[in-house]
Structures are given as structure tokens and as C-alpha cells.
Amino acid sequence: MHNKYVIGVDFGTDSVRALVVNAQTGEAVGTHVHEYARWKRGLYCNPATSQFRQHPLDYLEGLEAAINGALAQTSSDVRQQVIGISVDTTGSTPCAVDETGLPLALRPDFAENPNGMFILWKDHTSNAEAEEINTLAHHWDTDYTKYVGGIYSSEWFWAKILRTLRVDEEVRQHAFSWIEHCDWISAVLTGNTNPLTLRRSRCAAGHKALWHSEFDGLPSDEFLTRLDPLLGGLRNRLFTDTFTADQSMGNLSAEWAEKLNLSTNVVIGVGAFDAHMGAVGAEIEPYAFVRIIGTSTCDILMAPNEEIGHQLIRGICGQVDGSVAPGMLGLEAGQSAFGDLYAWFARLITNPVRQLLGDEAADTLERQLIPHLSAQAATLPVTENDVIALDWINGRRTPDANHTLKAALLGLSLGTNAATVFKALVEATAFGSRSIVDRFLEEGVPIKKVIAIGGVAKKSPFVMQTLADVLNKPIQVARADQACALGAAMCAAVAAGVHPTLEAAQQAMGSGFDAEYQPRPETVATYEKLYQKYLKLGEFVEKDFVMLRHEAS
Numbered sequence: 001m002h003n004k005y006v007i008g009v010d011f012g013t014d015s016v017r018a019l020v021v022n023a024q025t026g027e028a029v030g031t032h033v034h035e036y037a038r039w040k041r042g043l044y045c046n047p048a049t050s051q052f053r054q055h056p057l058d059y060l061e062g063l064e065a066a067i068n069g070a071l072a073q074t075s076s077d078v079r080q081q082v083i084g085i086s087v088d089t090t091g092s093t094p095c096a097v098d099e100t101g102l103p104l105a106l107r108p109d110f111a112e113n114p115n116g117m118f119i120l121w122k123d124h125t126s127n128a129e130a131e132e133i134n135t136l137a138h139h140w141d142t143d144y145t146k147y148v149g150g151i152y153s154s155e156w157f158w159a160k161i162l163r164t165l166r167v168d169e170e171v172r173q174h175a176f177s178w179i180e181h182c183d184w185i186s187a188v189l190t191g192n193t194n195p196l197t198l199r200r201s202r203c204a205a206g207h208k209a210l211w212h213s214e215f216d217g218l219p220s221d222e223f224l225t226r227l228d229p230l231l232g233g234l235r236n237r238l239f240t241d242t243f244t245a246d247q248s249m250g251n252l253s254a255e256w257a258e259k260l261n262l263s264t265n266v267v268i269g270v271g272a273f274d275a276h277m278g279a280v281g282a283e284i285e286p287y288a289f290v291r292i293i294g295t296s297t298c299d300i301l302m303a304p305n306e307e308i309g310h311q312l313i314r315g316i317c318g319q320v321d322g323s324v325a326p327g328m329l330g331l332e333a334g335q336s337a338f339g340d341l342y343a344w345f346a347r348l349i350t351n352p353v354r355q356l357l358g359d360e361a362a363d364t365l366e367r368q369l370i371p372h373l374s375a376q377a378a379t380l381p382v383t384e385n386d387v388i389a390l391d392w393i394n395g396r397r398t399p400d401a402n403h404t405l406k407a408a409l410l411g412l413s414l415g416t417n418a419a420t421v422f423k424a425l426v427e428a429t430a431f432g433s434r435s436i437v438d439r440f441l442e443e444g445v446p447i448k449k450v451i452a453i454g455g456v457a458k459k460s461p462f463v464m465q466t467l468a469d470v471l472n473k474p475i476q477v478a479r480a481d482q483a484c485a486l487g488a489a490m491c492a493a494v495a496a497g498v499h500p501t502l503e504a505a506q507q508a509m510g511s512g513f514d515a516e517y518q519p520r521p522e523t524v525a526t527y528e529k530l531y532q533k534y535l536k537l538g539e540f541v542e543k544d545f546v547m548l549r550h551e552a553s
């Protein structure tokens with residue numbers, strides 16, 4: 001049989017990976033990961049103000065290095081047999097572009113301006129703007145937030161655009177349109193980055209830009225202008241139609257065909273967010289709850305439109321027809337920090353070591369710290385009097401987005417050590433997950449099974465066991481190391497015509513599951529009590545503590 005290959009490209013928070021996959025069998029034949037150079041140096045970011053920007057050059061360099069690196073691992077005939085490429089990225093990660101679709105930071109005059117760069121999903125500089133969007137939407141004839149859980153988030157498209165236009169006169173003058181990372185990269189590969197004609201992702205538009213067929217697309221110009229006259233007219237320079245990830249975006253451009261040494265016959269699929277393509281890669285099926293557990297979590301549930309489509313689900317990150325697969329409603333939720341909470345704690349410990357003992361000692365410590373703390377924490381008993389933590393170190397994404405919230409630790413004593421705190425942080429991330437699962441169930445959306453993918457799911461049996469205990473549900477971990485990239489490869493195989501549907505691609509290319517974590521009955525009961533304490537602490541921080549802070553200021 002003549003082999004056909006597809007490439008899935010997954011742009012994560014810290015790095016991009018490409019996976020070359022046999023389109024008929026799903027066998028992975030080459031992979032390469034490239035870390036973003038500028039991002040790694042902390043450029044253009046300020047965690048204290050929650051500003052996180054990524055330079056488009058990090059993406060372009062990564063795109064070329066990841067695909068060429070992955071192809072370099074394959075035999076020489078594979079390049080000729082590549083027929084499709086699809087891309088997923090984080091989101092909402094939008095950027096201001098000029099008339100040609102060029103991100104402003106790629107122009108010499110904006111090269112160092114963070115406002116001309118991609119505004120990463122975890123950037124929360126536009127909390128105030130998100131609040132304004134909510135207030136106006138809730139008093140408008142049409143509540144534009146109704147399909148995104150009733151609350152617009154500062155992690156999303158419009159809040160970021162509004163904030164940037166307000167604070168940066170230069171960007172205001174030169175931003176013709178705005179583009180999501182997943183749309184831009186796919187467009188770059190086709191050579192058509194024209195913001196008015198490139199095919200925009202249904203997934204990105206529906207979950208983050210308030211696009212819905214009921215609204216004839218994006219919110220009305222009247223609504224946007226009332227929000228701020230700075231947004232007037234922008235709707236016409238964005239998009240009306242959106243496309244699902246099984247569709248084609250165009251063919252590989254001559255320029256990129258040369259860079260990648262591939263044919264211009266290669267089909268480029270429409271882009272989508274990492275979590276949604278990850279869910280495809282994890283073999284999502286109706287009412288399976290797929291958790292992409294890494295820096296953050298993104299939870300994806302898919303249900304037939306006719307069964308759930310008429311319901312409005314409160315406090316989640318949207319319900320979008322076709323965001324995962326055509327004809328199905330994709331529901332998204334998640335936590336703004338999961339592994340990032342552990343990473344914060346690791347930095348807290350290693351930073352003074354770096355300052356006092358130097359990089360070598362700190363790097364050695366950093367490499368070993370989380371596995372070491374996990375091993376120690378796993379030996380600790382779980383009791384009702386354990387330290388309790390909140391996972392809101394980067395605000396709360398769901399249920400009920402609120403990115404002004406902060407994390408907390410309760411119950412410290414002189415006996416508390418690093419492992420006890422780490423255990424509490426891991427439990428906090430699991431409790432945050434439990435509150436999301438409970439919200440789906442309360443809203444009448446059943447969860448048939450839980451599937452996990454992502455770095456933490458693969459690397460940490462301790463975290464996964466804790467999660468299974470707290471959720472009191474078995475969790476299956478997908479076998480694929482790069483489930484998001486595999487999902488992107490499945491989308492590419494459908495866009496390129498190898499399989500008729502995503503479901504067929506999943507059946508042919510899926511790699512199944514390897515680990516399964518079962519809840520331990522003896523811990524489940526204690527966790528139930530600790531979870532109630534987590535909820536109480538959360539209520540205090542959200543209501544009373546915020547009130548006290550306001551009174552004090």
C-alpha cells in the first residue's frame with residue numbers, strides 16, 4: 001500500500017511540537033519539540049501584572065524547526081508522501097495585524113512592543129475590560145455571553161483587543177484587524193494571511209470571540225461601539241463565517257514548501273485550539289470528559305447538538321457547535337493554573353538558591369524538585385486536618401470565571417514542610433477539577449468517562465491518583481505522548497481526504513489508553529470532607545476577603 005503521511009503541529013505555552021503520522025494507521029514516525037527562545041528568557045512578560053506576550057518570531061522559528069526536526073527523523077521517502085498539515089495552538093491568543101495579516105511585532109517599528117505581539121491566553125491585563133463586556137452584555141437585548149457560560153473572561157479575544165487599543169496609541173493606528181494564533185499559523189502556511197479572506201476557526205471564534213450563528217456572527221457593531229467607540233467598525237474587518245477543523249484552509253505555499261522541503265500539494269487544515277484537537281487525539285466520544293492537564297487544564301466534553309444544544313450551561317468557557325467535531329456541541333471548561341501552581345512553588349524554593357548558590361545548583365534542584373516532592377507527598381497520610389489550599393494562583397477560569405481571585409493556604413503549623421504544602425497544592429488542583437465536574441453534573445450534562453492527556457497526566461502518577469480519588473471517578477490516560485499533535489494529525493487526514501470524518505480518523509489512527517487510575521475508597525471519603533473545606537475557604541476568599549480588601553483600600 002502506498003503510504004500517506006500527515007503532520008500535526010501543536011503550539012503549547014512553552015514550546016511547539018510536530019508529529020509526523022501515518023494517515024492510515026496512526027503510527028508516529030517522527031517528532032520534534034522546539035522551545036520558544038524569547039519566551040524562555042522571560043521577554044515581554046511581567047508576571048506581577050499578569051502580562052504574558054509571545055513574539056511571532058518565536059512561533060515562525062518554532063514552526064520551521066519543529067516540522068523539519070520531525071521530518072529529519074523519518075526515512076527519505078516520507079517527505080514526498082506528506083499530504084496534510086494541521087495546527088493547534090493555545091487560545092485565546094490574539095494579535096493585532098496590518099492589512100496583509102502581518103502581526104505588528106514583525107514590523108521593525110513594533111519589533112519590541114509587547115502590544116504588537118500575541119497576547120497569550122494566560123495574560124490577565126484586561127480584567128477591567130472583561131468586566132465591562134459582562135456588564136454591557138447582561139443589559140443588552142441579546143446577552144452575547146449566553147453561549148460562553150454567562151461570563152466573559154479577560155483571557156479572551158475582545159477584552160484583550162479593547163485593553164490594547166486603549167493603552168497603545170501606536171497599535172490603535174496600525175491595527176487593521178486581529179487574529180488568533182491558530183488562524184495565523186495555518187494562514188501563514190497557505191500564504192494567504194489576508195484577514196478578510198482567510199478561514200477562521202469555529203473553535204476559536206465560538207469559544208472566545210462571542211461568534212454564534214444566532215448573532216449572525218460576531219456581536220453587532222452597535223454593541224461593540226457602545227462598549228467603546230475604539231471598537232467601532234472593527235467587526236467588518238474581522239469575519240462572518242467560521243470553519244470546522246475537518247475542513248481545508250488551502251494548500252502549502254511555495255515559500256513554505258521550500259522551507260520544509262514538501263510539495264505545494266500538501267493540504268493545510270483549518271486550525272483550532274490545542275484542547276479541542278487534543279480531545280480528538282484522545283478519542284473523545286459523546287459525554288467523555290477529556291482533560292488536557294498541563295500548565296493549565298482545559299476540559300472538553302462533546303455532546304450531540306440535539307441533546308444538549310437547547311440548554312445554556314452556566315459558568316463554563318462556552319458551548320460551540322462544531323468546536324471539536326462537526327454536528328456536535330463542544331463544551332469547554334478548565335483551570336487557569338494546574339501544573340503552573342506546582343511550577344510556582346518550585347520557583348519559590350529554587351529562586352533564593354539561584355540567587356545565593358548560582359545557576360548550576362538551582363538548575364539541579366529545579367530538575368529534581370517536583371518529582372522529589374511528589375514522592376514524599378505520596379507517602380503522607382490524607383487526614384481531615386490537612387493543610388488546605390486554593391488553586392486560584394492565576395485566577396479562576398471555571399466554574400464562573402473570575403481572574404481577580406488569588407490563591408490561599410490555610411492550616412499551616414510549625415510542622416508544615418515543603419512536602420505537606422506541595423500535597424495541599426496538588427489536592428487544590430484536584431478540588432478545582434471537582435468543582436468543574438460538579439458544575440457539569442448540576443447543569444444536567446452527564447459525564448460518562450474521564451480521559452486525561454497532557455504533560456502532567458503523563459508524568460505524574462501521584463497527581464493522577466489524587467485526582468481520581470477527589471473526583472471519585474476512574475481516569476484513563478491516553479497512550480499517545482503528544483495527543484494534541486496526534487489530534488491535529490487526525491484533523492489533517494480528514495482535511496486532506498484520507499478519512500471521511502473525524503470519527504473515522506480516530507478509529508483508524510487512535511492509539512488507545514495505557515494507564516488507568518481507580519479511586520481508592522479509603523481516601524475518597526476523607527477527600528469529600530477536605531473538599532467541603534476547600535469550598536468554604538473559597539467562599540471566604542471570594543466574598544469576605546475581597547470585601548475586606550476593598551474596605552482597606
Ligand SMILES: Nc1ncnc2c1ncn2[C@@H]1O[C@H](COP(=O)(O)OP(=O)(O)O)[C@@H](O)[C@H]1O
Binds near residue numbers: 012296343370454455
Ligand atoms: N513530575 C511532574 N509532576 C507534576 N507536574 C509536573 C511534573 N513535571 C512537569 N510538571 C508540570 O507540567 C506543566 C507543563 O505541562 P505540559 O503539558 O508539558 O506543557 P503545556 O501545558 O505548556 O502544554 C508545568 O506546569 C509543570 O509544573
Ligand SMILES: O=C(CO)[C@@H](O)[C@@H](O)COP(=O)(O)O
Binds near residue numbers: 090091
Ligand atoms: O484555554 C485553552 C484552550 O481553550 C488552552 O489553550 C490553554 O489552557 C493553554 O493550554 P496549556 O496549559 O498550555 O496546555
